[in-house]
Amino acid sequence: MSEAREAEKIPVTVLTGYLGAGKTTLLNRILSEPHGKRYAVVVNEFGEIGIDNELVIGADEEVFEMNNGCICCTVRGDLIRIIEGLMRRKGRFDAIIVETTGLADPAPVAQTFFVDEDVQKAARLDAVVTVADAKWLAHRLRDAPEAKNQIAFADVIIINKTDLVSPAELREVEARIRAINPYATLHRAEKCDVALADVLERRAFDLDRILDIEPDFLNAEDDHDHDHGHAHEHHGLKHYHDEDMQSVSVRLDGDVDPAKFMPWINRVTQEQGPNILRCKGIVAMKNDAKRFVFQGVHMMLDGDSQREWRPEEKRESKVVFIGRNLEEEAIRKGFLACAA
Amino acid sequence: MSDAQNTTSLTQHVRAFDVGSQAVAAAFLGEAPAMALADGAVLIGEPDGLKRVAAHPDAVILTAASEGTTLLTGGDDGRVTAIGGDGKATEIADEKGRWIDALAIRGQNFAWSAGKAVRARDEAGQVRTWAAPSSVRGLAFQPKGYRVAASHYNGVALWFPKVEGAPQTLEWKGAHLDATFSPDGRFLVTSMQENALHGWRLVDARNMRMSGYPGKTRSLSWSHDGNWLATSGADAAVVWPFKDKDGPMGKAPRECGVREARVTKVAFHPRALVLAIGYADGLVLLCRLADAAEILVRRPGGGAVGALAWNASGARLLFGLESGEAGLLNLPG
Numbered sequence: 001m002s003e004a005r006e007a008e009k010i011p012v013t014v015l016t017g018y019l020g021a022g023k024t025t026l027l028n029r030i031l032s033e034p035h036g037k038r039y040a041v042v043v044n045e046f047g048e049i050g051i052d053n054e055l056v057i058g059a060d061e062e063v064f065e066m067n068n069g070c071i072c073c074t075v076r077g078d079l080i081r082i083i084e085g086l087m088r089r090k091g092r093f094d095a096i097i098v099e100t101t102g103l104a105d106p107a108p109v110a111q112t113f114f115v116d117e118d119v120q121k122a123a124r125l126d127a128v129v130t131v132a133d134a135k136w137l138a139h140r141l142r143d144a145p146e147a148k149n150q151i152a153f154a155d156v157i158i159i160n161k162t163d164l165v166s167p168a169e170l171r172e173v174e175a176r177i178r179a180i181n182p183y184a185t186l187h188r189a190e191k192c193d194v195a196l197a198d199v200l201e202r203r204a205f206d207l208d209r210i211l212d213i214e215p216d217f218l219n220a221e222d223d224h225d226h227d228h229g230h231a232h233e234h235h236g237l238k239h240y241h242d243e244d245m246q247s248v249s250v251r252l253d254g255d256v257d258p259a260k261f262m263p264w265i266n267r268v269t270q271e272q273g274p275n276i277l278r279c280k281g282i283v284a285m286k287n288d289a290k291r292f293v294f295q296g297v298h299m300m301l302d303g304d305s306q307r308e309w310r311p312e313e314k315r316e317s318k319v320v321f322i323g324r325n326l327e328e329e330a331i332r333k334g335f336l337a338c339a340a
Numbered sequence: 341m342s343d344a345q346n347t348t349s350l351t352q353h354v355r356a357f358d359v360g361s362q363a364v365a366a367a368f369l370g371e372a373p374a375m376a377l378a379d380g381a382v383l384i385g386e387p388d389g390l391k392r393v394a395a396h397p398d399a400v401i402l403t404a405a406s407e408g409t410t411l412l413t414g415g416d417d418g419r420v421t422a423i424g425g426d427g428k429a430t431e432i433a434d435e436k437g438r439w440i441d442a443l444a445i446r447g448q449n450f451a452w453s454a455g456k457a458v459r460a461r462d463e464a465g466q467v468r469t470w471a472a473p474s475s476v477r478g479l480a481f482q483p484k485g486y487r488v489a490a491s492h493y494n495g496v497a498l499w500f501p502k503v504e505g506a507p508q509t510l511e512w513k514g515a516h517l518d519a520t521f522s523p524d525g526r527f528l529v530t531s532m533q534e535n536a537l538h539g540w541r542l543v544d545a546r547n548m549r550m551s552g553y554p555g556k557t558r559s560l561s562w563s564h565d566g567n568w569l570a571t572s573g574a575d576a577a578v579v580w581p582f583k584d585k586d587g588p589m590g591k592a593p594r595e596c597g598v599r600e601a602r603v604t605k606v607a608f609h610p611r612a613l614v615l616a617i618g619y620a621d622g623l624v625l626l627c628r629l630a631d632a633a634e635i636l637v638r639r640p641g642g643g644a645v646g647a648l649a650w651n652a653s654g655a656r657l658l659f660g661l662e663s664g665e666a667g668l669l670n671l672p673g
Contacts, residue, residue: 060455060456064515064533065514067514077474078475080533081441081477085416085439088362088378088402089378089400090378
């Protein structure tokens with residue numbers, strides 16, 4: 001796929017978040033900014049109302065299982081139909097925003113972009129943005145598996161309503177989020193007051209953008225130059241361990257043998273696919289001047305040779321998995337055994 | 341077309357013209373060529389005297405269906421419009437902005453769907469409604485009797501609008517898209533999300549699986565004798581045999597017009613076993629089923645062929661592309 005073709009694709013931003021977290025506030029914020037862009041907005045038919053936009057499409061959130069031998073392969077049938085229809089308006093809008101219901105699992109939306117050829121040709125998934133309620137998220141993580149999925153799946157997490165919690169409570173909720181997903185970019189907000197650039201055009205699913213997969217602990221502080229009056233004591237960041245949702249990150253110094261690695265990554269995603277929500281990696285393949293990058297959703301993998309390793313760059317390989325009840329030791333040993 | 345070996349191109353018999361918007365569907369309304377466009381308009385008439393009908397002002401035509409005298413269009417404005425050869429447009433339905441997803445027409449019987457709502461209108465203008473279990477993507481009238489097939493997730497419903505009670509459902513796991521009956525009414529075929537077709541022999545609901553497509557099949561066309569079903573979705577038109585009582589079961593399909601480009605539209609000639617094929621690269625050709633002889637109608641360029649239709653006598657072929665380029669072939673002799 002040439003760069004030009006990719007650039008022509010319509011970017012799709014997925015907004016998730018538990019009921020009442022502030023998705024609609026964020027959506028209206030995006031739409032009302034003077035960005036000069038025209039958005040097609042897909043909302044749930046029975047969800048919140050009051051979206052001020054010319055092109056709003058009501059969706060049914062129809063999740064279809066695919067008969068392709070992949071047990072966790074589900075797609076959003078309504079989204080396939082809507083994107084097909086929106087392509088008839090090509091040139092009359094610039095981007096699509098999909099707002100999911102509070103109880104939605106983001107995986108079928110993301111998988112739609114891996115599975116459906118027509119959707120893939122027309123559109124690209126830009127990022128999954130999750131809005132979290134600073135006051136209530138910790139409770140939802142305990143009683144609502146959907147809320148945990150939405151955090152685990154996210155590329156960008158907006159901790160909203162920070163004005164309603166104390167600095168200690170905020171640190172607590174951030175630590176809870178990090179226990180599940182250390183890789184998403186965190187932003188603190190009141191009434192979803194985040195910069196559009198923090199939410200849109202993230203290219204989080206773009207293989208060329210998988211440059212660095214270091215945990216992202218400090219962005220919440222770094223990105224906000226305005227002080228909300230609470231102490232910035234991130235030195236004292238608490239570490240939590242979430243009971244059933246974790247991330248596993250494994251680093252390997254030096255090269256990987258593709259003859260070992262390819263079967264291994266396929267086996268891991270096939271066997272543990274239902275439990276793996278997201279995975280990413282940058283791999284130094286033996287005798288290959290280029291970096292191999294991959295990313296995946298459940299059992300679906302997308303990988304490609306990327307740019308060349310730079311002379312000053314250390315050739316090392318790293319894989320990251322976020323998921324439920326991951327077999328951490330098996331993943332660690334399996335990956336390290338792929339060393340060339 | 342008996343001298344196909346000598347005449348390998350008909351391009352000099354094509355009148356090329358520009359319709360200014362993505363072509364969604366082509367039809368002949370009586371003898372008048374008609375093309376439904378993405379920009380909400382329907383163009384009617386000869387290329388040098390095109391009449392523009394604003395069927396869906398400020399909206400988009402999502403789907404269209406025709407049966408020789410009337411073109412039915414459904415838009416993202418929630419409206420269903422019937423257009424005749426004289427260019428007169430009649431509003432059939434207004435679903436208040438809900439997208440029209442599927443349409444079917446047979447004579448003065450119309451059917452349409454918006455999400456899960458399926459409606460059918462009879463000759464007298466009476467509209468009846470059925471709520472499907474999931475969004476309906478394809479509709480087809482059974483050749484005989486007032487009965488509509490509505491394809492949805494995990495099956496197809498066979499609905500008698502005038503009969504109370506739940507419709508009969510033909511079940512098959514997966515998302516069913518377009519639906520079509522064989523002309524003799526013996527078979528019902530759907531295209532599926534999983535790059536396959538599914539069929540049922542209606543007498544005993546026996547299942548038929550037709551798979552192996554690299555892409556989705558979104559264009560289906562029956563031969564005039566009802567013995568063949570041509571399909572898009574591969575780098576050739578895949579043509580399934582339906583003559584025998586078992587349909588295509590245990591038989592290999594024919595392949596017509598094998599090229600390194602995806603077939604997007606197929607249309608069987610109304611009187612001969614000749615198939616018009618449109619490709620993703622804008623090429624159009626005719627292929628004779630008997631010997632797979634090919635005749636070029638349009639060279640590649642301009643994006644995918646999105647609309648393709650013969651007139652009733654089979655003397656003219658109308659096609660339109662994604663780019664808004666269009667052509668009208670007048671067969672010589």
